[in-house]
Amino acid sequence: MKPSAALLPPGSSRRHRVFLPVLAALIALAWLSLWAWARSPYGRYLDHGDWTASGPAAFLCRVVPGGTVVVPMALYAAAWILMTAAMMLPTTLPLFNTFDRLTAQRSDHGRLLILLGLGYMTVWGAFGLLAHALHSAVLSLFASIPALAWHGWLIGAAIIALAGAFQFSRLKYRCLEKCRTPLSFVIQRWRGQAQARHAFMLGVQHGLFCVGCCWALMLLMFALGAGSLGWMLLLAAAMAIEKNVRWGRRLSTPLGVALLSGAVVLVATHA
Template sequence: MNPTAGPAPPILSRHHRVFLPVLAALIALAWMALWAWARSPYGRYLEHADWTASGPAAFLCRIVPAGDVVVPMVLYAASWILMTTAMMLPTTLPLFSTFDRLTAERPDHGRLLLLLGLGYMAVWGAFGLLAHALHSAVLSLLASVPTLAWHGWLIGAATIALAGAFQFSKLKYRCLEKCRTPLSFVIEHWRGHAQARQAFALGAHHGLFCVGCCWALMLLMFAVGTGSLGWMLVLAAVMAIEKNVSWGRRLSTPLGVALLSWAAVLVATHA
């Protein structure tokens, strides 16, 4: 340590002492909650199956108005928010870090960070509802067409192939570049007036690009099991590397090849 060096700037000191530990604790709590939920008697709710068949969810479905729709949606929203917090917050750490330093001197600094996070999570929540609707539609189709039910592997193979093909799309790289340059993104979209509205809009706007580059990989959870913590960790690591590591952009092509090969193997073994 250089004895002639002065003390660290207050903003950087607070950033390292407060912000980073708090965000790391939030991510750790989300993973711990998912682990505890998966190991509990209600772990099947993470798989989005049999929510209305038995247990507390079935009881709530009977006593809550429109419970067959409302209760599964609430349970799904809770599991999706936990998944998104655990998997996506590590990938967006540079955005929150940049915004934290930019707004550190403002008296409403904490509220602005919270609104940034809410805007980001709102977009992923909307995507989660769309994914839930698609998943429910696929399950209804399987239930009504016995031939498809006997060949359910086709849906998994198609999902994996879609994720692999998307790795080569221009949309993937355009959105990924926005996610990899958080400072430019914040400077481009943050004006400093109407702070609360702009903080939420900034988080939502960044969330759109985040969904744009990661939606196909997130859909893989429906193919490999939405309650699988192992796959969550693998996909979270892949997305974090793609966004935050200098060579992460080069990971997309081999990942696409691997996913397409996996889909081909599934087709070959079942055809």
């Protein structure tokens, strides 16, 4: 008997057949929302444009107290949560599948799964806020020193080179191994006591390892354009393969070489 089958308690197969389609539907809804947003007149808000210049966002910035900070942050948070749900939730399917099987007989089974997801998304949300703060600081620097705007491509080249170099780091592989072994990850950390808190913390801990192996690739969205669904799909597929497919680790080196080569080409074309 396969280990995964042994984890499946009697009578839980129906719930198992329902859970994965529901999670897949949530991921599909996130992608559909991003597609509709990108094609709408407000698509520039996905691409970290000047949210305060014109349109409804500019009006809200004027009428909401502290609107020049609050409104862009709210728009960014919405975009980031959608992007994270679309790109990162597919990479966590083995974790959710394992936890779903282990908790299938509990009366609060559904609530525990939701808390697991909330813990995971909380970590990525915190990372997104840090990335947003860094991005805003860079934009402010460009605004104060106009000469930097002529060399803005250097920021993109640096991010691409950083993502490529990180593909070869020990931290990347240590975090990736934790993400690739969800069964041992859950068994080592799940005690079944204070279930709600432990389920949330399990999501947080897995989210930390997930950020640890994928943060550099996610930062590429600032260099490639957060509104580019094509790049989102490509990066999401690369991260899902790295984490969930047996031969996925062999993708890390070619991807790192490709990113470093892209950074060199970008520098060469602008030098």
